[in-house]
């Protein structure tokens with residue numbers, strides 16, 4: 001099962017529901033074989049974007065192209081797109097094999113070939129042993145593997161997944177994330193994946209687009225978005241971050257609440273702005289340091305997450321990795337911390 005994925009292009013797409021604007025100037029290029037994720041809070045327009053590509057939603061303005069051909073007016077079934085939804089949507093009265101075979105039957109594929117190709121798809125998701133089971137006899141993870149096999153059995157060059165792991169518990173979700181990535185590499189199809197789980201987006205994607213209120217706020221590789229967020233929204237949405245207010249500017253640098261004066265290049269437009277400093281970029285330091293008081297210490301096994309309070313009353317957090325025997329500072333303890341000014345990101349107001 002190896003194919004060439006298609007390229008996808010959204011051009012200035014606008015979609016409204018009555019007065020409500022669900023997508024606004026939505027533009028995005030996805031390369032053949034790329035794993036692209038739409039990440040954003042509930043209601044940000046992720047499903048609307050996916051459904052407009054699949055053909056379940058008619059767009060008001062703009063265009064959508066697959067391999068350079070406009071599909072905006074093409075009927076859903078002609079678009080030849082595979083889809084996986086959160087709720088599995090298996091046919092309850094068909095067994096596993098018949099579920100997977102369905103898209104091939106629809107396309108009039110010869111009977112002998114249907115069996116062969118359906119079993120191959122089930123082998124890929126390691127469910128060939130359960131071909132005769134009914135959907136209600138499967139676990140959530142197995143159901144989603146069947147849904148995945150059914151979505152790719154006709155070798156679509158585009159595969160769309162809308163929160164496919166949303167109904168599963170954390171351990172299973174993590175295991176299936178690895179599987180999905182592996183299947184996609186095997187198949188070679190282009191994927192657009194929707195999630196509101198930022199950890200999942202970072203783990204799976206070649207690139208991801210962070211959406212808010214129907215528009216893309218930032219698009220880039222996981223490293224781009226994690227290391228160089230362009231806004232407070234992205235800085236807070238991806239990973240955990242301390243967002244601290246800029247209080248003013250001095251000869252030596254920028255005055256930041258909680259951190260004091262930091263020597264970062266002041267940029268115009270940042271008056272009234274914020275800085276972001278990730279918890280893992282702050283460390284305990286006994287030498288030259290910044291004094292703080294521990295307010296909370298949360299044990300995570302391999303790390304301790306501290307909430308500390310600076311002299312000006314600002315609280316922020318840092319993470320200390322931990323070996324067995326590392327002492328944990330109790331609430332009320334005075335400790336010193338340090339951070340590297342290179343790791344501070346300036347954010348516009």
Ligand SMILES: Nc1ncnc2c1ncn2[C@@H]1O[C@H](COP(=O)(O)OP(=O)(O)OP(=O)(O)O)[C@@H](O)[C@H]1O
Pocket residue numbers: 017020022040041042043044045046047048049196
């Ligand atoms: N058929 C509809 N009629 C009216 N409003 C709609 C319709 N479908 C979606 N919306 C609205 O459009 C906005 C975007 O919806 P969409 O389903 O794309 O969000 P989402 O990012 O997928 O959210 P979630 O994470 O909750 O699935 C929401 O505010 C939603 O209420």
Ligand SMILES: [Mg+2]
Pocket residue numbers: 046047048162
């Ligand atoms: Mg949705």
